[in-house]
Amino acid sequence: MNASSRLPTVDRSLANDDVIQVSGLSKSYRVYDKPEGIAASISGLFRRKHRTVHALQNIDLSVKRGEFVALLGPNGAGKTTCLKLLSGIITPTSGEARVLGHVPWDRENAYRRRFSLVMGQRNQLWWDLPASESFKLHREIYRIDAGHFDRIRDELVDLLGVRSLLLQPVRDLSLGERMKLELVASLLHEPEVLFLDEPTLGLDVVAQHAVHGFLQHYQSARRVTVMLTTHYMKDVAALCQRVVVVMHGSILYDGSLAAFIDRYSTHKLVTLEMSNAPNPALLARWGSDVEVRGPEILVRVDRTQVASVLPELLEIPSIVDITVEDVPLEEIVASLFRSNDSGNSRTHDGAPA
């Protein structure tokens, strides 16, 4: 596979333009509500109550080449539906999408050779065989020239440090090891667009870190376009410049991670280290949610107040150290989901994610 065959002339015009273009994309499912109980199960054989679930509603989105975008949202918000549509697994109810100039759900081979979808723990690797065998099959499916294939595989395998695992049956590997090999498998054909659905789900901190480091390096070196769904804010903070928050099938926020924090984080977290047992009541006047953790006191201070509050805090006699941090991303997102949920009655929009 050489570069010219992978980048047909049609797409050159897109080289610096939008790789992913989505307009008015909607996906609805018809599901049937099954009430509890055996009597209801029997009556359900004859008459079923169907209801329409709007997994995605009128989504507009464009992503430029080389962007690393995180799709955030609670379970059933429509994140995975979005990736399934863009990778052509399902067809939309209405709306349009182009990825690399192709309509994804046409499932053209010309498109399928240029992207990859990594779905959490779903293995594309053959369970009973060593990963190297699965890689060989990928070489044929994607028609990768043998010499080129060896080079790419070696590079990926070394970056992820999994060379010694290549000859072991996949079923004998740990989850983290499998995930790394899944990543290798999905990158062998050098996709230009990469969809990652919960790539670090269930991984321990060390494996998460390795996957982050790898994705960061790979993405910046190759300028691939990446869309990732995740529940781990560490993924987002480590990797993504751009955040798209999806709630109830609609986009709630689309912009930079920094601006996201700026907009939705109303407080700073001030930690005071004390030399003797602190009295939290003393600090209540400076902020809400005072929390005592051993010799430390955590105070949430309104962002606009930080500058005026800090000098006062420093005058407390028994203070040893003081740090000021942003509220963790998890908390910002969780409170955003909560506030949006309470203001929205359509809480049953959960798609079969």
Place this chain on the structure above:
Amino acid sequence: MTAMQTKSPHSSDGSDYSLRDHFRIWRTMLTISLEERLVYRGDFALGTLLRFLPIVTQVFLWTAVFSAAGRSDIAGYSKNDIVAYYLLAMATRAFSSMPGLAGSIARGIRDGSIKKYLVQPVDYIGFLFAMRVAHKLVYFAVALGPFVLVLFLFRSYFPAIPDVGTIIAFAASLFMAFLIGFFLEATLGMLGFWFLEVASLLFVYMLANYLLSGHMFPLDMLDGIATGLLGISLGDVVKMLPFEYTAYFPAAIWLGKISGPAMYQGLLIEAMWVIVMAAACRLAYDRGSRHWSAVGG
């Protein structure tokens, strides 16, 4: 092979995949699935050998039937004919039966693991076909010894070896029996795109297949049974269904029960069923994978 080269409407753009590319992909799939098959050699060997048990019970059963009837001939079959028939029907079913095919397709649809074939530039039906050929190759490698032994032990039950023309027709009917079995079961599995669970559907199919394929008794025994419609016998109806081509028909060719124009007509109907089932399988996959909502993550 025909299955591999039937191009799906979605790969019309993939014309840059030459026949040679398809063959290379197919060959790699074949080697890999061969390797995978061989991982569970114990289970495989045992499963293969256990298949020979039913024939022993059939021999006992028919010996009892013949001695109770006190005749040397039932519906044109001697005791030797019947034993030879069962052995040949069993050999044919080794080609046409597809253990686990429909179930595994439906499972892939239900748990979502079929997704990987939708996102890779690969034809799912061609992939299944390569897998199944591998499965059969390993099966025959293991079963060949026992098969030869059984046929040798029962050699006195068989008529003289037929002429070359009959052997060729027999081989062709066996090959098509494999194709019909494959596409029929694959199509049933694809119905999982609509129903998700196909176990009971499969059960009905297995039952129909057991009765109508000749697995249970030689189907020409049905020839004399009238349906009450314009002199059409039950045998005539069964001839038009795909089932008899997966067991009865090849066995009947070898035993000389069917020959001449009737044999050519049978081969033609069998070939027609191959085409019909291949088309049905393709249609079910194309429509189904569009209908499906990709449940399960």
